[in-house]
Amino acid sequence: MQSLREIQRRFVEAVFSPEASIDFVAGSPASARDRTAIYRRTIFTNYHNALSATYPVVKRLTGAPFFHTAVDAFAHAYPSHSGDLNIYGDALGEFLATYPPAADLPYLADVARLEWAIDEAHRASEASCAPESVLAALAIAPPHRLPALRLRLEPSCRLVASPFPILRIWQTNQPGYSGDDRVMLDEGSDAMLIRRGDNGISLERLTAGDHAWLAALAAGGTLGTAIEAAQGADATFDLGVTLREQIAAGTIIAVVDM
Amino acid sequence: MSPASNRLPFQAGIGLRTPHVNEVLAQCPDVPFFEVHSENYYLDGGPALASLARIRADYPLSLHGVGMSLGSADPLDLSHVEKLRTLIARIEPALVSEHLCWSGIAGRHLNDLFPLPYTDEALALACARVAELQERLGRAVAIENISSYLTFADSTIPEWDFVAALARRTGCKLLLDVNNIYVNATNHGFDADAYVAAIPPDAVAEIHLAGFETANGCLIDTHGAPVAPDVWALYARTIERLGSRPTLIEWDTEIPAFAVLQREAATAQGILEACNAVAA
Known part of the structure; x- marks a missing residue:
């Protein structure tokens, strides 16, 4: 036996x-x-x-x-x-x-990565977000400590980038889409923030700098590392603007590692 | 959460699947209880989990697992157990159930329900795993007999004796799937009533009913058809023997309108009430 x-x-x-x-x-x-x-x-x-x-x-x-x-x-x-x-x-x-x-x-793999990010966003945990508390935490941080800080993203946030226009590819292949469904592969690259909100999943196009910054933070990098990554991707990256925008949008929900 | 009840009523409930969740939330149909697949709610958050909590507030709810692979020679997947424990704490279900089967080996999972070779070794292992699961969850679990399309050359114990022994040795409850008994009796050539007669009545916490399809003389448990007439008849004889039990209509492929499931549940309810009338 x-x-x-x-x-x-x-x-x-x-x-x-x-x-x-x-x-x-x-x-x-x-x-x-x-x-x-x-x-x-x-x-x-x-x-x-x-x-x-x-x-x-x-x-x-x-x-x-x-x-x-x-x-x-x-x-x-x-x-x-x-x-x-x-x-x-x-x-x-x-x-x-x-x-x-x-x-x-050649774009198929990146479309798959986008769909997986959407799937993960659906399943992510809830988090309460208070932009004023994030701003307050940043305000009291000593300036020399700022580069070592880590910023926590809202748990459903996912970052996806591709050399292909995958957001348009995704949009034109949604059920019920009725518009111009031609997508030129050389239309340009896409960088996106995917997240879950009160009205379901949203896909927001980002600048290359903002995407690199958020992706570095999402990977657990310090603010200093994230700034370097952002400037490497986009020479016009403006930390002050992006930080304010992403805190107000509820993307950044906490300051950690102080 | 203000739980509706912590017991399944001895009536006919419905397996709730995603396409019907919004309809149920909007219309609060008269259904005695619902059952969902546990793994569909192994979520950290989001709208599906919130919907389940709302349904739980209005209905008794049973959690039915499909992925624990209790009969695998591999150890229990403790991360899977932990997700179930978290979901139980969130939902406070009336009943938690799993299958008497295995789904993978050597770390590989095939995400389907396979029969065990019915041997002393497999029985000892299944008992140990069920006992461990109940210990880790801190509650009794109902174990379901599965449908199968093959048997193993090394099997030495009739399936019904294997199932009954599992309940006696571990104190687990049984989820008796009458359709699965019928499917296996046909596929493997045994007497379905003898199977039911071997089951300790006190252990049976719930009964499942579903539809099968036929392919090349083999009955396939697709959960994609109405309950067959022969299965209704076997169900009536089972209820006659056991007394009434919480009974669930399952439909998982080619999912029809919710009203179709309600009609199937009404048929089961009629059989339960006829049995009660005779008993009274």
Whole structure:
């Protein structure tokens, strides 16, 4: 008799490799093969459905057959490690970036990253925000300590940037969109702040400097590092203006590490 | 939160899925209780969680997990348990349930429900995992019998004895899925009534009903069709034996209008009331 672990290991192998031996399944070889195939179909259909819900624009851009084939390859390359199917698929953008059949769609990976950011924003925790308390905390910080400060972003905030006009691509592929749906790939790059507000998810276009600044803060960098990143991306970056705007907008919710 | 109730009524409730949440919130339909998939609310915040809290304020609610993989030879995923614990603290459900199955091995998760080989080793492991889960959650959990399309050559214990032994050894509750018993009885050639007869009645905290589809002579538990006539009949005989129990209509694929689910629940309610009338 095989151990439970061995049976489970062989079953998983058989799901992903139809040619694997399945003599651990009861019944005739033909019936065992048919019954194992039912599980294989269900599993991949589950992944198609889950990722279709997370990546509707990627699916619309590629068409369902291409999308499902890509998801099958993705599920082989990036197995799920959680019993929560809702958080599966974060790496689809990374996968599509080097997926040979998607080579003609160079923007596809970034559209996937945008859709994942939207999905994460939906699931993020709540945070109360009081701009006056953030301003007060900054006002009492000694000037020499300012570069070492860290600013906490509202938990749903996500930063996405692409050399392609992915915001327009995303917008023109929303259900019910009726307007000019032609997007020129050389229209220019996009940098965005995605967040959840009282009226749902918002996608706001940022300057390259503001994006670099917020992305550095979101990654846990100090204010000093974030300023350097912003100035590197945009020589006209104005810290005073951006700071006031993003505090007022509720993007920055706390000053930490004082 | 002002919880509606902390017990599931012995009536027919409905599995609540995302497409119907807004309708339920707007119209407050007369439904004795709802059940949701726990993992759909493993969220840190946001509108879905807020909606669930509002529904919980008006209805008894059951949390039904699909991802714990209790029968895996891997250890319990403690981060998954912790998310469930957090959700339980938020929602104060009337009942928490999971499946008698496994979903992955060696850290890989296939996000589907697989049957166990029914062996002494698997029984010992399932008992240990269920006991650990109940210990970590600080409450009894109801464990559901799953549908299956194959059996393992090494199985030595009939499924019904395996399920009954799990309840006796761990003190867990059972969520008896009558459709799954029917599907397995057909797929594997056993007597569905003998299965029901082997189940300790006191352990059964809830009953599930759903629809199956047929492919190449195999019944597939798609949760995408009305409850079949044979399953209604098996349900009536089950209620006759156990007495009435909270009963849930599940529909997960090709989800129909909410009114269709209400009609299915009304049929179950009629069977429950007929049984009560005979008992009285």
